[in-house]
Amino acid sequence: MSELVNILIIEPSYLVREGLKTLLTQTGLAFRVEETAVINGSFQKLVEKHQPRLVFINTLLLHSHWHGNRNKAPFQKLQIIGLTWSDVPEGVLSHCDFVLDITSSKAILMHHFVHFITKLGLINDEKGSESISERESDVLRLVALGYTNNEISERLFISVHTVMTHRKNITRKLGIKTVAGLTVYSILNKLVESGELKGRASASIE
Amino acid sequence: MLIHQDMKMADVVHLNHHLLHVINRFGIQLGYGEKTVSQLCATHKVPLPFFLEIVNTFHDPSYFPLESLLQFKASRLIEYLQQTHSYYLEFRIPEIENYIQRLNNDSSFDEAIKVLLLDFFGQYSHELTVHINKEEQRVYPYVLALEQFLESERSDQEQLELLKAYSIHEYEEDHENVEDKLFDLKNIIIKYIPSPKDSRLLNLILHEIFELEKDLNNHQHIEDLILVPIVEKMEIELRKSTKRTK
Structure with missing residues (x-):
């Protein structure tokens, strides 16, 4: 997981704040939240203090507390999501990156959440399902046979660093971490014959 | 919801049946009747705070044990x-x-x-x-x-x-x-x-x-x-x- 994302919630309603946090948790985002029901002092001070990447703010509060420039610090690097019940107060729209109607259904709210979280690159939507490449399966075969990283690098004419990168990717794609597990996978997928293993048995014991 | 001393032990299991084995490890076996957590701990001479901390740590992985556990x-x-x-x-x-x-x-x-x-x-x-x-x-x-x-x-x-x-x-x-x-x-x-x-x-x-x-x-x-x-x-x-x- 990447590092925690700072989120600031400024919303008078306790229920809305709790609901937001629940939905955020369900997106799978790793975050740290600061929340407040009111703005004591200025919005800018709050932002400077907590340095959030995402701000959820009640649009009425935003309307009465907005003094600043979206293109200047501390506002240019964060996303402001306005929370509204019904009508958005005049002039507030231009300060928000997004306006969320809190009366929407769960499906719609989740859809928006996932949208702006992925847009910000806060969750990497890497394709976990991709299968292993031909080169990776060469490496995997040798790992299963009990060769060390050094031996694999010599045999395949690649650097040890490259071998390690391949191994990392293999583990990520297959969800198998140990040499013994990779060996079982290789036998099941006919990358190696169990007969081949016998000769190298001693090498596979780390 | 955390597990507390006045809950019936039977309700603890209804709440989270994965705790059955954990409860057993304190020597407390099935057949709880209407007894509460604190009553059963007393019967089996298990220190109540110790039982609660261990069970809650299992029940909620984000539960951080209290300072008192260090005692x-x-x-x-x-x-x-x-x-x-x-x-x-x-x-x-x-x-x-x-x-x-x-x-x-x-x-x-x-x-x-x-x-x-x-x-x-x-x-x-x-x-x-x-x-x-x-x-x-x-x-x-x-x-x-x-x-x-x-x-x-x-x-x-x-x-x-x-x-x-x-x-x-x-x-x-x-x-x-x-x-x-x-x-x-x-x-x-x-x-x-x-x-x-x-x-x-x-x-x-x-x-x-x-x-x-x-x-x-x-x-x-x-x-x-x-x-x-x-x-x-x-x-x-x-x-x-x-x-x-x-």
Whole structure:
């Protein structure tokens, strides 16, 4: 997981704040939240203090507390999501990156959440399902046979660093971490014959 | 919802049935009747705060044990940890092995794959046994000796030197991850085994592995968050007492 994302919630309603946090948790985002029901002092001070990447703010509060420039610090690097019940107060729209109607259904709210979280690159939507490449399966075969990283690098004419990168990717794609597990996978997928293993048995014991 | 002393033990189980084994480890067996947590703890001479902390740590992985847990005696904690060890080795592991063996009755299953699974699980249970033995034969005796020494007159110089030679941090570094193989086994069964005619037995095996994994995670959690800090506290005390005698 990447590092925690700072989120600031400024919303008078306790229920809305709790609901937001629940939905955020369900997106799978790793975050740290600061929340407040009111703005004591200025919005800018709050932002400077907590340095959030995402701000959820009640649009009425935003309307009465907005003094600043979206293109200047501390506002240019964060996303402001306005929370509204019904009508958005005049002039507030231009300060928000997004306006969320809190009366929407769960499906719609989740859809928006996932949208702006992925847009910000806060969750990497890497394709976990991709299968292993031909080169990776060469490496995997040798790992299963009990060769060390050094031996694999010599045999395949690649650097040890490259071998390690391949191994990392293999583990990520297959969800198998140990040499013994990779060996079982290789036998099941006919990358190696169990007969081949016998000769190298001693090498596979780390 | 956290588990508290005035809940009926039966309701605790209704709330989270995974706790059954944990409750057993305190010597509290089924047939709770209408008794509450605090009543049953009293009957079985289990310190209530200790029971609550352990059960809640298991119930909610994000629950962080209270400062007060550091007041508990290491020997009591070790007693609990030993109970979980014997639960793994005497019950859970043989049970999973048993299930894997039962695959033999399914003739639609390739013989080689049965052997592969059994072998792999055999390797895992060997590693787990080695790990547990190391804890029971080296780490726990050290912790118990440390506790005993601090409770004694602290005059045995020889014992003092012996204790100073070891630190719980060596053990932390030693705490190798025995869970990787279990993790692999899950994916091998979920993703890579050729689909059998009937998955029910494999489902059962997977279910057992998930349960074991959850239990092991909690076990490690308790060691890292409770046992290690308690021992650290004792080690600091030991160093202080060394200065006093010099």
